[in-house]
């Protein structure tokens with residue numbers, strides 16, 4: 463019985479996610495679902511990304527958190543439109559929450575929507591929220607064992623960002639093991655070593671993102 467209910471929830475979610483993909487695709491908007499543990503550095507990565515890219519493309523952000531609008535306040539300081547979703551205890555965003563948030567954004571002028579999911583390595587991986595791709599942030603302080611322990615969130619990611627590399631000298635993080643495990647779980651994913659504190663690796667992240675957005679534009683022009 464329980465399994466049946468879950469299947470229904472996922473089916474309904476996927477139907478809404480497909481609608482969102484079609485609607486965003488028709489407007490040429492790229493949607494990115496940003497995943498990772500609490501404190502891995504998702505919002506800090508976003509702050510850096512917005513500062514670097516907001517003059518070359520129109521970006522909006524959807525922030526998912528259980529409570530508070532703290533992350534949305536940080537993003538608003540970058541001068542881009544932002545909507546905060548509070549799940550009130552729910553451990554992930556779903557497609558219906560994103561559909562409601564999109565209604566509050568001026569979509570016509572947008573090139574990119576970044577959705578920061580609730581900090582969690584388990585539940586958000588199960589739910590398609592209408593994104594073009596998932597990107598997962600893992601920080602050095604979480605330990606190199608996380609990809610094997612929580613494989614789905616890494617398997618689904620088109621890029622994995624290993625953040626806080628500035629802290630490597632102060633931890634026993636085994637970079638070789640982490641890279642090996644990540645490439646076995648998700649062989650096609652880009653692996654980006656980054657520090658949002660020093661800026662190391664961020665230019666490679668921006669290039670990856672630009673390229674991924676351009677790929678979608680080329681594909682949708684070919685489909686027209």
Ligand SMILES: Nc1nc2c(ncn2[C@@H]2O[C@H](COP(=O)(O)OP(=O)(O)OP(=O)(O)O)[C@@H](O)[C@H]2O)c(=O)[nH]1
Nearest residue numbers: 499500501502503504505506581625626657658659
């Ligand atoms: N040393 C170091 N600290 C970082 C780096 N990136 C982020 N931080 C710090 O890590 C803490 C958490 O960063 P956030 O960006 O708020 O993390 P988050 O993933 O958005 O967290 P939630 O929204 O709660 O899931 C903050 O104190 C950041 O300043 C980094 O590259 N190096």
Ligand SMILES: [Mg+2]
Nearest residue numbers: 504505533578
């Ligand atoms: Mg955050």
